[in-house]
Amino acid sequence: MSDVVKRQDVPKDQQWKLEDLFASQQAWDQEYQTVKDQLGKVSAYHGKLTDAASVKACFSLEDEISLHTERLYVYANMRHHEDTAEPTYQALSEKSKKLSVDVNETLSFITPEILSLSDAQLDQFINDPELSKYKFTLTEMKREKAHVLSKAEEALLAQVGNISQAPNTIYGMINNADMKFPKVKDEKGVERELTHGSYITFLESDNAEVRRNAFKAVYETYGKQKNTIAATLSANVTKNIFYARARKYPSVLEMSLYGDNIPKEVYSNLIDTIHEHLPLMHRYMNLRKKLLKVDELHMYDLFAPLVDEFKMDITYDEAKKMVLESLHPLGDDYLNNLKNGFDDGWIDVHENEGKRSGAYSWGAYGTHPYVLLNHKENLNSMFTLAHEMGHALHSFYSDTNLEYRDAQYTIFLAEVASTLNEALLMNYMLKKAENDPKMKMYLLTYYADQFRTTVFRQTMFAEFEKIIHERAEQGDALTPQELSKIYYDLNVQYYGKDMVIDKEIEMEWARIPHFYTSFYVYKYATGFSAATSFSKQILEEGAPAVDRYLGFLKSGGSDYSINILKKAGVDMSSPQPIREAMDVFKKLIEDMEQLTSK
Structure with a gap:
């Protein structure tokens, strides 16, 4: 007999409130119809994106369609994840995926059409006050223009797209x-x-x-x-x-x-x-x-x-309490938003029959973020809670401070906020374990292994990729x-x-x-290093560092990732953040050596 409960038996206070996204199925269906209607209006802009007024109107429609589609997609899939065997939401998930494909196809002409304009005209758009809301988008398009080919060549590259999947597909099969x-x-x-x-x-x-x-x-x-x-x-x-x-x-x-x-x-x-x-x-x-x-x-x-398994039974309520206490250095504003997340239906807590495994933070602009957990009463689950709420708060601050298209942050930045929360939780746990050598050793090895796997091992992978590509480029x-x-x-x-x-x-x-997925793994190492650098600054400097960090959370994707981090006090184009992370690693090893010699 399985002791995993059925979805309908999960207490309401342990479920996320998806009604905050759509109050009912009827509301979802209406929004779906709205997107269908809006898609019909897009063709009016074909061949017309030559003046600021048309570009502004087209971007505005694109934002509206994209936002509605995102909401529909997120809701349908999160409902599906509650119980993956439930046929109603399997179908809804499929329906939302099909809509996303339609939307992408319908809107795909916008970028190439704008890029067919001269550089002078693009510069005019970038500096036009009427398009100030889209300045970063247009600047990005112009930057990409250098690598966009003629229509015929682009069509040819698009056709090669399916063949280019072959190595990955074949490897996956083997x-x-x-x-x-x-x-x-x-x-x-x-x-x-x-x-x-x-x-x-x-x-x-x-x-x-x-x-x-x-x-x-x-x-x-x-x-x-x-x-x-x-x-x-x-x-x-x-x-x-x-x-x-x-x-x-x-x-x-x-x-x-x-x-x-x-x-x-x-x-x-x-x-x-x-x-x-x-x-x-x-x-x-x-x-x-x-x-x-x-x-x-x-x-x-x-x-x-390395040490005997240190069993820590931590209930979900205790995990929330410890996460809150550990993130105290981030100040009242952060803590209040975190409490709201805990209390206001952001989180789907425990496992139930058919629920998607693992954990994630997700959501759609205009509504608070959501977190899916499969919480077990152990240390690992507490760190997962801190990690996913780091993502959720990053999205919350980005969404509440920025327009829709500027709020989406890059993968390069995504792991920083989640890993920072883990670093602060670890710091808090190590302080608590000061008089308990067994617990302290367990935590130190847990943390040191994160450095080994996330920083050193991923950097070794990144170096391997660099070497094999350089060799192949040389023939x-x-x-x-x-x-x-x-x-x-x-x-x-x-x-x-x-x-x-x-x-x-x-x-x-x-x-x-x-x-x-070439040249991707380095982001694990840089994200971890940036987060470790932030946590070090926050613990040593206090308020000024916290203000910079909250500024980072509020910046979303409104500038290039490297600039967003730099403004917040972490310059990834210099070795400094990685050196700071290595200082933390060194201290862990010293503490472990000290405990070992006792």
């Missing part, structure tokens, strides 16, 4: 459908299924043999497919080079950073500054070796528990041997001499799906 791992014995000698999902559970075992056998089984299986997977990764790199050259970018890296207008230095600074601080990572590995009491530390020991072939050598050497460099770099790890590149 990795998710065709890849079969052997069975592995668990601690009790029972043969268990080894899957993508269970692999980490095996690596977290306190039995070294279980860890080693799972590790070897996974990489031997990838090794058997190395030629095929090297071909898919190489094809993905070739596709990237094709687009970069077709669109006249100096390199794939610069093409990937162009969308968010991120200078190339941000990427190279991250790698260079992490290289500077690799001795800290090596010191952490040395400490790991001591704590695990092993003669040799292997790659399969990275997830092994080198990306053979499985070449890919494995590059990857193995990076592991040697990043983990240091206290780690036995097992031969099998050279195949790890083959199991990282992120390499098919």
